[in-house]
Amino acid sequence: MRLPTVEDTRDFGRALGRVLRPGDLVLLSGPLGAGKTALAQGIGAGLDVPGEVTSPTFVIARVHRGGRVPFVHVDAYRLGTPGEVDDLDLDASVDDSVTVVEWGGGKVEQLADAYLEVRIERGDDDETREVTLVPHHGDWSARLASLAAR
Ligand SMILES: Nc1ncnc2c1ncn2[C@@H]1O[C@H](COP(=O)(O)OP(=O)(O)O)[C@@H](O)[C@H]1O
Ligand SMILES: [Mg+2]
Numbered sequence: 001m002r003l004p005t006v007e008d009t010r011d012f013g014r015a016l017g018r019v020l021r022p023g024d025l026v027l028l029s030g031p032l033g034a035g036k037t038a039l040a041q042g043i044g045a046g047l048d049v050p051g052e053v054t055s056p057t058f059v060i061a062r063v064h065r066g067g068r069v070p071f072v073h074v075d076a077y078r079l080g081t082p083g084e085v086d087d088l089d090l091d092a093s094v095d096d097s098v099t100v101v102e103w104g105g106g107k108v109e110q111l112a113d114a115y116l117e118v119r120i121e122r123g124d125d126d127e128t129r130e131v132t133l134v135p136h137h138g139d140w141s142a143r144l145a146s147l148a149a150r
Pocket of ligand 1: 003004005006007039128129
């Protein structure tokens, strides 16, 4: 799917956020500046999270409450060893929350039986992004059909 502007990326995130529910794990992949945080901001909006969603790069993980579901937003870029991932205690919150992890590939897949990978790549100009949804197990395919039809 083509996302020509940052607003399109946020809108797409909002639509995705509306279909998310407790226990969902979403991994956002793509290079620095791809739009992972912008997409996470949209997901927060789709979950009716109050207040601003900003990059958790420095705090690594932030929990946004007060929306439809607790929204756990993680930036795993600086996480090294599996022990550092364990120390975040994401497994304690994953069942009751929506957990969205930037740079989570190879680090957090084990948190849930199924997860959705959202790949964001740069398109043919400075602004355009290409997003690809890759379901890993679970019933993601059926659930995402409503998104494609939006
Ligand atoms: N189509 C687009 N989708 C997402 N971001 C875009 C788009 N076009 C331009 N941008 C800009 O790219 C940057 C993406 O930053 P950010 O979301 O922090 O990326 P990441 O978290 O992947 O490092 C923002 O400055 C945003 O305004
Ligand atoms: Mg980011």
